[in-house]
Amino acid sequence: MGLDSREYVYQRFSEFYKDPANAVPAPPLPHKREFGYLTFKEKFMVRHRRFEQIANFRTVLADTVPSDVYHSCAYYENPDFDMDKKGWIGSDVVFDIDADHIPTSCNKIHDEFRCVKCGFEGRGLTPEECPCCGGTKFETKIWACDLCIASARDEVAKLLDMLEKDFGFSQDEVRVFFSGHRGYHVHIESEVVRSLDAMARKEIVDYVTGLGVAVLEKEDREQGARRKKKLSKKFNLHNYGWNRRLKVGMQTFLENASPEDLKEVGLRNKALLESKDTIIKRAITEGKWESIQGVSVQTWLKLAEHIREVQAAKIDTVVTTDIHRLIRMNGTLHGKTGLKKVEFKPKELQTFDPFTGAVAFKKGKVKVLVSDAPEFRMSGETLGPYKNQTLELPVAAAVLLICKRRAEVVP
Amino acid sequence: MELAVISIEDYAKYPFLKGASTQIKELDLTIQNLVEDRFVLERAQKRVECAILDLTIGQMDVDRRKEISSFAASLILVIGTKKPWIKKRYALAVAKTAYSHLLSPQTTKAKIQSIAKDFDWDISEGKEAYKDFKIGFSFYLKNAAHMHGNEWKLVNQIIDKGLVYLNKDKVARLLQEEIKNRVEKRLDVPELKNLPEDINIIAFKLNALAQDIMGQETEEMPKTVVQAAFPPCINALYAEAAAAHHLSHIGRFTLTSFLLNIGMSPEAVNEMYKTFSDYNERLTRYQIEHIAGERGSATQYKPPQCSVLQTHGVCKNRDELCRRIYHPLGYYLRKQRMQNSG
Ligand SMILES: [Zn+2]
Ligand SMILES: [Zn+2]
Numbered sequence: 183m184g185l186d187s188r189e190y191v192y193q194r195f196s197e198f199y200k201d202p203a204n205a206v207p208a209p210p211l212p213h214k215r216e217f218g219y220l221t222f223k224e225k226f227m228v229r230h231r232r233f234e235q236i237a238n239f240r241t242v243l244a245d246t247v248p249s250d251v252y253h254s255c256a257y258y259e260n261p262d263f264d265m266d267k268k269g270w271i272g273s274d275v276v277f278d279i280d281a282d283h284i285p286t287s288c289n290k291i292h293d294e295f296r297c298v299k300c301g302f303e304g305r306g307l308t309p310e311e312c313p314c315c316g317g318t319k320f321e322t323k324i325w326a327c328d329l330c331i332a333s334a335r336d337e338v339a340k341l342l343d344m345l346e347k348d349f350g351f352s353q354d355e356v357r358v359f360f361s362g363h364r365g366y367h368v369h370i371e372s373e374v375v376r377s378l379d380a381m382a383r384k385e386i387v388d389y390v391t392g393l394g395v396a397v398l399e400k401e402d403r404e405q406g407a408r409r410k411k412k413l414s415k416k417f418n419l420h421n422y423g424w425n426r427r428l429k430v431g432m433q434t435f436l437e438n439a440s441p442e443d444l445k446e447v448g449l450r451n452k453a454l455l456e457s458k459d460t461i462i463k464r465a466i467t468e469g470k471w472e473s474i475q476g477v478s479v480q481t482w483l484k485l486a487e488h489i490r491e492v493q494a495a496k497i498d499t500v501v502t503t504d505i506h507r508l509i510r511m512n513g514t515l516h517g518k519t520g521l522k523k524v525e526f527k528p529k530e531l532q533t534f535d536p537f538t539g540a541v542a543f544k545k546g547k548v549k550v551l552v553s554d555a556p557e558f559r560m561s562g563e564t565l566g567p568y569k570n571q572t573l574e575l576p577v578a579a580a581v582l583l584i585c586k587r588r589a590e591v592v593p
Numbered sequence: 594m595e596l597a598v599i600s601i602e603d604y605a606k607y608p609f610l611k612g613a614s615t616q617i618k619e620l621d622l623t624i625q626n627l628v629e630d631r632f633v634l635e636r637a638q639k640r641v642e643c644a645i646l647d648l649t650i651g652q653m654d655v656d657r658r659k660e661i662s663s664f665a666a667s668l669i670l671v672i673g674t675k676k677p678w679i680k681k682r683y684a685l686a687v688a689k690t691a692y693s694h695l696l697s698p699q700t701t702k703a704k705i706q707s708i709a710k711d712f713d714w715d716i717s718e719g720k721e722a723y724k725d726f727k728i729g730f731s732f733y734l735k736n737a738a739h740m741h742g743n744e745w746k747l748v749n750q751i752i753d754k755g756l757v758y759l760n761k762d763k764v765a766r767l768l769q770e771e772i773k774n775r776v777e778k779r780l781d782v783p784e785l786k787n788l789p790e791d792i793n794i795i796a797f798k799l800n801a802l803a804q805d806i807m808g809q810e811t812e813e814m815p816k817t818v819v820q821a822a823f824p825p826c827i828n829a830l831y832a833e834a835a836a837a838h839h840l841s842h843i844g845r846f847t848l849t850s851f852l853l854n855i856g857m858s859p860e861a862v863n864e865m866y867k868t869f870s871d872y873n874e875r876l877t878r879y880q881i882e883h884i885a886g887e888r889g890s891a892t893q894y895k896p897p898q899c900s901v902l903q904t905h906g907v908c909k910n911r912d913e914l915c916r917r918i919y920h921p922l923g924y925y926l927r928k929q930r931m932q933n934s935g
Contacts, residue, residue, distance in 0.1 A: 287787050292797070313837075318837055318839055320836060342728060347753075348752050348753065349730060349752075349755050350753075350755020350756065351755070356817070358698055374729065375731055378731060378734060378735065379738070381738040381901075382731070382734035384738065384746045384900070384901055385734050385738045385746065386734070388746060388904055389747045391904075392748060393748065395748050396744065396746075396748075399743060401916055402743050407784070420751060422722065422750075422751040422752055422758070423752040424749070499904050499906070500841075500842070500843065500905060503901075503905075591842075
């Protein structure tokens with residue numbers, strides 16, 4: 183980012199934080215949380231700040247103009263003390279779902295990487311090792327396309343379904359946010375989860391990702407078999423929790439599966455398709471798994487394993503288990519996009535458009551030289567693709583491209 | 594379901610219930626007159642001895658009030674020993690004893706519910722799923738998350754709308770955990786000043802007794818590093834680090850803390866990282882010293898247990914031995930012993 187461009191973005195961030203219309207909303211119990219931010223120019227992380235009043239923090243934001251703003255998910259007796267003296271009281275349960283760590287249907291073809299060692303460049307997922315020199319350090323330019331967002335959104339939908347049906351949280355207790363980049367955050371601030379320790383949170387993570395479902399675990403099945411002295415032919419599922427999810431998932435899958443779909447998950451069993459209706463009725467609805475001719479326990483396991491994959495919500499496991507985590511603050515700007523972290527109602531998940539709802543800069547245009555940008559949308563307008571061209575863009579679009587190192591302002 | 598009334602009989606069985614201490618207050622028991630009652634003090638000492646020897650609390654006194662008082666006195670004795678091992682051991686013995694009372698066929702569901710409410714549980718009868726009880730998932734997790742085995746995992750529970758459906762035996766087991774924690778908390782006081790001499794004498798005896806048992810139980814970490822006994826997850830991390838691949842934060846933490854815990858010196862760990870490229874001397878040294886407990890907080894960090902490594906995808910190439918242990922360090926010790934015995 184050139185100096186002029188950096189100054190330009192800084193000015194926009196500054197205007198944003200000085201405008202009372204953009205006053206950041208307070209999280210619950212702000213005086214018990216740690217606040218932190220990354221300074222815009224020096225990229226220095228300020229941490230362990232405490233504010234009795236959120237208004238004071240708004241003043242700090244307007245005065246310092248950070249590039250990224252965070253607060254702790256945790257509540258502390260002394261949020262401004264050193265980590266081991268803070269006095270942990272509790273923490274919200276937070277989920278982070280980001281296109282970074284899930285496979286997306288765009289295959290991240292818009293991302294670019296460049297080997298620091300030899301300069302080898304490529305598009306798509308950054309490899310572990312440089313194919314040219316074996317180096318492992320890369321400079322990357324990542325992008326968020328509609329498919330990235332849609333993939334993340336699908337994972338959020340699965341998570342929300344579990345939080346509501348299995349964990350019993352009401353729509354008011356589950357807060358959903360667009361993260362400002364290419365993902366979503368889900369916060370649960372209810373009293374009932376606050377005091378849960380890291381191990382209890384790990385169990386929530388394992389639930390959400392479907393880790394350790396006994397009926398699918400080889401070790402569990404073998405252990406059961408040893409006890410009963412023969413390999414269990416039973417594949418019984420009850421009607422709650424993950425058992426229900428597997429059951430319903432298998433039913434839906436079978437109802438709609440073509441022979442190709444089955445092949446794709448490694449199932450070559452003809453009986454599965456030929457007597458589909460009987461299977462769904464007898465096995466899934468009535469629970470008589472062993473009575474289907476030609477369908478072995480192994481086939482059920484393979485199918486169920488595929489369904490677990492499909493039903494699991496791919497969250498960042500580390501974020502949810504970390505009871506001291508800092509999370510981006512609602513209503514603040516993301517330094518890599520200039521978009522806001524914004525909240526929307528869980529039921530608006532499918533309709534909320536981040537490239538409209540999270541736009542922070544709504545007025546004005548600016549002349550930029552765009553080196554390279556794929557097609558994208560901003561505030562309802564479709565822009566690009568651009569390649570080495572100078573043009574006037576709406577401020578939000580220009581800030582996004584500059585932050586992504588794909589454009590520079592033209593003085 | 595009606596809540597059951599807690600009788601004096603119950604308080605004798607479950608003397609850690611909140612109401613039990615009011616029973617004692619009624620008897621106006623101070624530390625001084627607790628120890629002046631010889632019978633109470635003898636029973637208290639017996640409780641702790643049994644806990645140390647075989648994780649029980651011995652025969653209950655027929656005088657129920659005396660039995661309740663002896664629990665209060667036993668806590669003072671245990672605190673007097675100043676030994677974390679005895680504190681843990683006693684809390685576990687009390688909890689296990691309560692567990693067996695809870696499991697008894699004479700213990701009604703209503704009674705169990707009353708006891709669970711003493712720990713503020715969200716609990717009620719679980720008719721819908723043909724189970725004895727349903728409890729709020731957070732109360733379930735608080736206790737079950739620390740239990741080993743897939744049968745306790747939340748994914749394997751009957752869970753619906755925030756409630757976990759359980760039978761009596763499982764609820765009793767969860768309560769054992771809850772009881773253990775409560776007793777441990779009551780024992781977690783730094784020191785009692787000016788304890789009567791009688792107490793100090795008993796505490797001394799208890800410590801001597803514990804020393805014998807502890808000696809049998811503690812397993813010595815081998816003096817030298819035996820790479821052939823590393824668990825598969827550590828081998829995988831080591832190989833990745835050696836190939837100069839980027840390790841995740843938790844991966845790096847696991848490898849470093851494992852090596853430090855099996856007796857590698859911080860310098861040696863640092864040297865090892867140095868031979869790998871992608872090495873940042875200042876940062877690495879800082880992290881190693883932090884994990885070793887030499888910087889900032891004085892706690893020495895242990896590597897995460899197996900289930901945590903599974904959650905974050907660090908557990909790899911599980912083998913036969915992995916099934917029988919819960920912690921990478923446990924694997925190391927066990928493997929070592931197997932190798933030594935040929
Ligand atoms: Zn290269
Ligand atoms: Zn994409």
